[in-house]
Amino acid sequence: MPERLVSCAAPGSRRALVVTHARLDSRSTVVNQVTTQLRDAGFQVDVFHSAAVSDFAQHTAQLVDEHTEIVVVLGGDGTMLQAAELVHCAPVPIIGINLGHVGFLAEFESFQIDEAIRRIAQKDYFLEHRMEAHVDVWLPGESEPLSDWALNDITLDRADRGRMVELSIRVDDVEMSSFGCDGVIVSTPTGSTAYAFSAGGSIMWPNVEALQLVPLAAHALFARPLIIGSGSTFTIDILEDSSSGGWICCDGRRQRALPQGSRIQVRQSKDELLLARLSGAPFTRRLVTKFDLPVVSWREHNSTVATDENNQK
Numbered sequence: 001m002p003e004r005l006v007s008c009a010a011p012g013s014r015r016a017l018v019v020t021h022a023r024l025d026s027r028s029t030v031v032n033q034v035t036t037q038l039r040d041a042g043f044q045v046d047v048f049h050s051a052a053v054s055d056f057a058q059h060t061a062q063l064v065d066e067h068t069e070i071v072v073v074l075g076g077d078g079t080m081l082q083a084a085e086l087v088h089c090a091p092v093p094i095i096g097i098n099l100g101h102v103g104f105l106a107e108f109e110s111f112q113i114d115e116a117i118r119r120i121a122q123k124d125y126f127l128e129h130r131m132e133a134h135v136d137v138w139l140p141g142e143s144e145p146l147s148d149w150a151l152n153d154i155t156l157d158r159a160d161r162g163r164m165v166e167l168s169i170r171v172d173d174v175e176m177s178s179f180g181c182d183g184v185i186v187s188t189p190t191g192s193t194a195y196a197f198s199a200g201g202s203i204m205w206p207n208v209e210a211l212q213l214v215p216l217a218a219h220a221l222f223a224r225p226l227i228i229g230s231g232s233t234f235t236i237d238i239l240e241d242s243s244s245g246g247w248i249c250c251d252g253r254r255q256r257a258l259p260q261g262s263r264i265q266v267r268q269s270k271d272e273l274l275l276a277r278l279s280g281a282p283f284t285r286r287l288v289t290k291f292d293l294p295v296v297s298w299r300e301h302n303s304t305v306a307t308d309e310n311n312q313k
Helices: 029-040 077-086 110-121 283-291 298-312
Strands: 004-008 014-020 043-049 068-075 094-098 126-138 146-150 153-158 165-171 174-181 183-187 210-216 226-229 234-238 246-250 254-258 263-277
Touching: 014 029, 014 077, 029 043, 029 068, 029 110, 068 077, 068 110, 077 094, 094 110, 126 153, 126 183, 126 246, 146 153, 146 246, 153 165, 153 263, 165 183, 165 226, 174 210, 183 234, 210 234, 210 263
Parallel strands: 014 043, 014 068, 068 094, 094 263
Antiparallel strands: 004 043, 126 146, 126 263, 153 183, 153 246, 165 174, 165 234, 183 210, 210 226, 234 263, 246 254
16 A cells, blocks of 8 residues: 555646655655646646555555546656556556666656656657566465566565575476576566666667566576567476575565465566657667766777877877
């Protein structure tokens, strides 16, 4: 259940939900700035402050309805994932104003709030569809699965930090590999720039409909990232003789322990997230900017440095 929902209602038929980082409250300068400007633009505004994480397969109550026009997120990528929970299965777009570090999913930085609200009020944005992943978990002896979803990734970690978890990996019911490891990550294209990227996975463009499995510290000769198409399914079994059970987590938020003998299946979800975008810049440009990629070769860099030094003489 939500921790706090503060109403800043104003007359008007348009409704916006503002989702803030847990460290912000209604008296925060940036929250006041955003809610005031939205109300001045004719919106009824509700403010939701990030809640604690919930258990796996126990979903957050929706705070949007058919009258909600947009969700404005104040925070970083973690707050964006919280907002994604609040709009799950609802055709309501979210837009992020980055108050965090990288803020890969955010559309604006904090110094651009005035422009962001102006364009939101004018509906001067387009919608980008982001694929989600669906996960089913069968516990030993159970005939019905526990189900959940993720925008970024689904991680399966070892439950015992001093032991490996033994896994079997299948694609479309064909066994690909089995190994002991610290765990695996199954990421969407959106999540491929997050944990999966740090673990050695590939970056997938958002318009690619695919899932990627990235092993974590696997003790095996063949344990490389695997990318499958939208019609395929990853099946991960925690072997019954594994020295450790597992721990599953969706988007770093919804989690639970899994005993040996559990089965996890991940496929593309029928649901998707709508991101409001104001810039038509390609994903490649966002990638270079957010990661501050070195796009100048070392020869060009040395030439630039030498020129600057000569100009200073």
